[in-house]
Amino acid sequence: MGCSCYFSIHVCLFLLCEGKCILGHYADTSDSRASTSLPGFGNLTQGYNRYLRPKFGGEPVVIAMSLDIASISSISESDMDYTATIYLRQRWTDPRLVFQGNKSFTLDARLVNYLWVPDTYIVESKKSFLHEVTAENRLIRLFSNGTVLYALRITTTVACNMDLSKYPLDTQTCKLQMESWGYDENDLLYTWLRGNDSVHGLENLRLSQYTVEHYYSLVTMSHQETGNYPRLVLQFELKRNILYFILETYVPSTLLVILSWVSFWITLDSVPARTCIGVTTVLSMTTLMMGSRNTVTKTNGFIKAIDVYLGICFTFIFGALVEYAVAHYIASQKASTNEVTRETEDVTSIFSTSVTSYNQKINFSAIDNLAHSGSTMKPKDKIRFLLKNKMRRVVSYFTIQNPGNIEHYSRLLFPLCFLVVNLFYWVYYLFF
Structure with a gap:
């Protein structure tokens, strides 16, 4: 079935039915320039089936x-x-x-x-x-x-x-x-x-x-x-x-860690000041960690790089608080020991001469007894005796005699360790 085709500027209507084309002729006869004849376009959709792809079967x-x-x-x-x-x-x-x-x-x-x-x-x-x-x-x-x-x-x-x-x-x-x-x-x-x-x-x-x-x-x-x-x-x-996260998370968390180090320069006797700094920095760090987790869904099981960094900062802040607790406890124990020692100094001075002579006798007798017992001591007892002496030496080596040394070492070790950990953190996550 042949179709004569004319294009109109106003209307062009295609109707396809069962592979045949019915093209409605709708032209404005008042203007001959509005209608254009295109040779060969009349049979454009002759036998066309839109349900079959081009080159069907080929x-x-x-x-x-x-x-x-x-x-x-x-x-x-x-x-x-x-x-x-x-x-x-x-x-x-x-x-x-x-x-x-x-x-x-x-x-x-x-x-x-x-x-x-x-x-x-x-x-x-x-x-x-x-x-x-x-x-x-x-x-x-x-x-x-x-x-x-x-x-x-x-x-x-x-x-x-x-x-x-x-x-x-x-x-x-x-x-x-x-x-x-x-x-x-x-x-x-x-x-x-x-x-x-x-x-x-x-x-x-x-x-x-x-x-x-x-x-x-x-x-x-x-x-x-x-x-x-x-x-x-x-x-x-x-x-x-990353600039947004550096300003929003990394810089505040780093400043909180540095703030926790301020307590190392406050005397151990200032309990309210040091406790306030430690507790405040811990709570601020906890709030910062919770806010960071809310930006990403909690349902995923990823341990993210920002979680690792906030965990590192929280560890250092908590460590500064624990350091003060340990130093203050050792200082209080030493203070109580010094008070007992002062009370007994007067009594000891009265009997110093008799006690000294008595101790010398005890020492000589103890040495004689040790030599006598050493000759008769069994091998197992000798090993136990030597192990006990070594353990006492090790414990005395790690025993802190002066709590002020804790403060001195903390001022150096905490910043140094934090710098080393940061170096490993940034190198790993940026280059690996």
């Missing part, structure tokens, strides 16, 4: 794709996904749509329902929608050689598996993957239109927490139970901006 259809990333509105660590708005463009050749001439025609988006289009879908997409303001954001353009350009504006939320073990010093790799839902490699092939230059927009994105480091496109094959499906992959790396 070689696969090649879909050339390009896309623009308009925006990435959010990247969620808790849900492990990102939301992006993209302009998706697909090109393929349909021999059934060849017409004479060298022009191209943009059709109304509603005519997509009467043409065959590939069933492309976004892999790992959680939810997607096509923009419809003020009309459906779709484009169909036909070229004389049968090439079809099909463009869409889509907003999609795609899953992105993130490794948060180095958060916030991390770099995440996310993917945007597209493939056919029903056509396998025997029916349809995907390719990038211009290789890595087929993707635009990523280099101009400005994100709140991330910077796009690198991106590249590739073609892979998805092996499913129903067949092998060609897949287009856009992979991009997102490096987190």
Whole structure:
């Protein structure tokens, strides 16, 4: 059934039914320039069936794709996904749509329902929608050689598996993957239109927490139970901006650690001052840790880099509080011992002469007894005796005689250990 075809500037209506074309002629006869005749376009959809792909039963259809990333509105660590708005463009050749001439025609988006289009879908997409303001954001353009350009504006939320073990010093790799839902490699092939230059927009994105480091496109094959499906992959790396976290978390936690060291320069007798500093820094550090955990979901099992650093800071702050407790306890014990010693000094001075002579006798007798017992002592008893003496020497070596030495050593050891731990922390998480 032949059809005479005329294009009108005002109206062009396609109706496809059972492979036949009924093209309504609706032209403005008042202006001859408003109507244009296109030779050969009358049989454009003669025998066209939108339910069958081009070259049905023959070689696969090649879909050339390009896309623009308009925006990435959010990247969620808790849900492990990102939301992006993209302009998706697909090109393929349909021999059934060849017409004479060298022009191209943009059709109304509603005519997509009467043409065959590939069933492309976004892999790992959680939810997607096509923009419809003020009309459906779709484009169909036909070229004389049968090439079809099909463009869409889509907003999609795609899953992105993130490794948060180095958060916030991390770099995440996310993917945007597209493939056919029903056509396998025997029916349809995907390719990038211009290789890595087929993707635009990523280099101009400005994100709140991330910077796009690198991106590249590739073609892979998805092996499913129903067949092998060609897949287009856009992979991009997102490096987190650490300056915010340095000012928000790292600097305050470091200052709290330094504040806890102030107590080392306060005398042991100032119990309220030192206790207040220790307790305040511990509580402030606890609040800072809780606030940091609220920024990332609590449901994941990651031990993040920021958790490690806050744990280190909390350990040093708590250690400073424990140091004061130990030093104060030893000082109080020594003070009580000195008081007892002073009370007995007067009594001891009265009987000093008799006691001295008596001790000499006891010492000589003890030496004689030890020599006599040593000759008769069993080997096991000798070993026990030697071990006890060594243990007493070891205990006396680690016994702190002067509590002031604790304060002196703490002033040096705490800052030195904190610097060493920080060095290992930053080297590990930034370079490994």
